[in-house]
Each structure stands twice: as C-alpha cells, then as structure tokens.
Amino acid sequence: MSPDLHFILLLVLRMAVAAAFVVSASIITERSGPVIGALIATLPISAGPSYTFLALDHDAAFIAEGALSSLPVNAATIFMGLTYAVLAQRFSMSISAGSAIALWLVLGTIIRQFAWTLAGGLILNAIAFAICIPLLKPYRHVAKMPLIARRWYDIPLRAALVASLVGTVVTASTWVGPRVTGVIALFPIVFSSMMLILHPRIGGPATAAVLANSAWGLLGFGLGIAVLHIAVLHFGSPIGLCCALATCIAWNLALWQLGRRKAKA
Template identity: 50%
Template sequence: MPLDAFWLPLLIKMAVTAAFVIAATKAAERAGALVAGMIATLPIAAGPSYVFLAFEHDPTFIADSALASLVINAATGIMALVYAALAQRRGLVLSLGAALCVWFALAAVVRSAPWTTTGAIAFNIVVFAVCIGIGNRFGHVRMPPVRRRWYDVPLRAVLVGLLVAVVVELSHRLGPTMTGILAVFPIVVTSLMAILHPRIGGPATAAVIAHTISGLVGFSLCCLTARLLVVPLGMPLGLSIALAVSIAANMAIGMIRRALVAQR
C-alpha cells in the first residue's frame, strides 16, 4: 500500500479529532460541563478506527468487534464515575490512575467472558442506570475559564492517531473482541481529565466527566446499531447509520438533561 494511502487519511483524522477535543474544551468554558460531556462522547476516536477496520475486515468481524465495544463502553461509564468521585478531593495522578486501573481490569473481564447481544444490552442498562444516578451529584459545578496551551492540539491528535494506528495494525492478530475493546479506549475522555484537572481543579473537571456518563449511552446505541446492521446492510450503510444514531442520541440526551436542570 502506498505511504500516502495510509498517512493522508490518518493525518486528516488526527486533525478532525483534535478539533473535536478542543471543541469540548471550549464548550466546557462557554456552555458548561453538560455540552462538553456530550461532545466528548461522540465517536471521535472509535469512528475513524472502525472506518479503517472496515477496509481490512469483513462485516462479521466488524459486528463482533462492535459487540465488544458495546460491553466495554459500559465499563468506561464505571471508569468515569470512579474518576468523578475521587477528583472531588484527590489529585490527578490518583484519580486518573485509579480510573484507568478500573477500566483495564474490566477490559480483562470483558475479554474473557462470552458475551451475547442480549447480555451486553442488559449490562449496559444496569451500569448506566447506577452510574448516571450516582454521577448526577457531581455534575453541578460552575466552570471556570479554561486556559489552553499551545501543545493541547498536537498532543491529543497524536495520542488518538496512535491509538487508531495500533488498533488497525494489530487487529489481524488480536481478533474481533480485543480489537473492539481497544477501538473504544477512552482516549478523549482521559485526555480531558489530564488537561482540565490541573487547570480548573478536580470538582470542575469531574462535572465534565460526570456528564460524559449519560453521553456514553448514545455511544452504546451507536455500537449496538453497528452490531445489528453492518452484516445485513453492509458496512458503509451500517456504520453511517450508527454514527447518525450516536449524534442524534447525544443531542436528545443533552436536551433532556438541560430541561431537567431548568425545572429544578
């Protein structure tokens, strides 16, 4: 494969990814934690990963990967809750470190267990019902101004670009389950934790991350849509519908949460 065929799409994806993450940061400053959380949970990294994977694998592989992504996405909700709870009084290293340890431990469980679509849906319902209920207490913090540094864009672009490159290159060796897990590693959410926590403090960053939990529901619907549609409809249409579902779900969730806040 010519070098341009690999690097050009990757560089474009990195630039788009960086733009989305910066948009989430600006949203945290201007519109509050809720909007930032909704933006951060769009398929910014997973979307490009699945597009590249679609060129390398058949629809069955993509559907099986999407099932693993559906399950591990619920684990990301648990990770976000752990961080939000610890960040109220703890520093970045402990809060983020503990959250990542939880994610990797749950990833090991997901990899070893035989999952069905029904089981994955049930797991998501239980996890998000609990995590959203608990996480709501951390979401009501006024956002201070966010001071951006020159390296924010290239750092996050490189991190996500490397994640996608690793997932695509290793997918033939890892198989669909591990590929699906790595494809949705929460690189965007963790980068927000790492960058915002030292600048605006733990509680304010926790508010953004707490709102990502409900946004992750939209991403679970995206993974479920891909799981169900890529085989019968083909990968281009199936993945396109999955992306549309993610965007529509996050918009709806954001509007509902805004309405609930306004009623209080």
C-alpha cells in the same frame, strides 16, 4: 512502491485523518461549555475513525463481531468515569486518573475473556448505567466552572493519542482478531485526555463535572455500538457505520433539547 512502504504511508494518512477529526471536535468542545462539551465528547471521536478504517481492511462480519466486543467495554468506561469523579474530589490527577484508567484496563481484560452476545452486552450496559448515573449526579455541578485557557500542547496531545489508537487498532487487528480489536478500539482516549489536561488547570471537581455530565451521552454511545452490530450484519459496513453515527448524534441532540427545556422551565 514496495508493499511495506505503501502500508506505512496509508497508515500515516489514516492516523492524520483521525488526528484532524479530534482536533476539530476538541475546538468545538472547548468553546461550548461543560454540558455541550460533554455531549460532543461522547460522540465517536476516537472509536469512529478506528472502525471506519477497520471497515476498509475487513469484512462486515469482522466489524460486527468487533462491535459486539466493544459493547460491554462501554460499561467499563462509565465505571471509569465514576471512579475518577469520586477520587478527583480529594486526590491529585495522578491518583484519580491513574486509578480510573487502571480500573478500565482490569475490566477490559475481564470482558475480553468472554464471548458476548448482543443481549448480554445490552444487559451489562443497562446494569452499569443504572448504578453509575445516580451515583454521578452529585458531581455534575460545581459552584463555579473555571475558565479554560488552552495551552499549546492540549490539542496536539489529544490528536496524538487518537492517532496512536487508530494506528494500533488498524495494525494489530489482523493479528489479534475482532474480539480484542473491539476492546482496544473503545479505549477511552477522550476521557483520559480530559483527565490529564483539565485536572491540573481547573481542578478535580470541575473536571469531574465534565465527565459526570457525559454519562447520558455515553449511554447513547452504547446504543450506537449496538446499532452498528445489527446494521453491519444486515446492510454492510458503510451503512452500518452511518447508522451508528446517526444514532449517537440523534441521541445527543435529544439530550441537548431536553436540557434546554429544563433550563427554560
């Protein structure tokens, strides 16, 4: 087998694995309601497979530096969610989602210009979430959440988007280096697919409620990225990836338990 064919087959396999992962997560999300669905959506559904496959091709230093670049991008994602939530109350999907994604691209481009430290990334996230979480609070609830009826192309579309992201990240990582790879790996595929799929079906306010409920989960995702950077440097990529995933899961489980206590109270 030629090296080129081997690379292509391996890349397709990795993309298929990522697609299978997002399909499973999507099914669970749609059956769990907006609050639990938001917590599941903020797990590393797209970034996780990307970093896992990057770890197979690159050393721990590459993964650690990539995570360092990904951390401030998480702040861009919460601003993207806020932008969509505000615009979706009055405007169409194309305007709301288009503006939100465009803002993310602009912020991601700006973030890429700087060499970030762990402290700098954490401070940027703290500022971003301190601003956005209170502003998102009015959009977390709607009078009535419409029943979501899945269309045949919904899950294939999400799977294709995540598979394309994984393929792009893995293929381009050798050429663009860890800093740009870390930015690309955190492109908000899950949030973008929610906007494109849910907005035409359940309306902007209801879709905005799902994204607004994701704010606290997204904060935990940022902590997971920070843990990834630290753990990879000290224990290597496999343990670092496991620690990052465990952080995200533990954070979201804590949010779920807190939500249950508030509901009972």
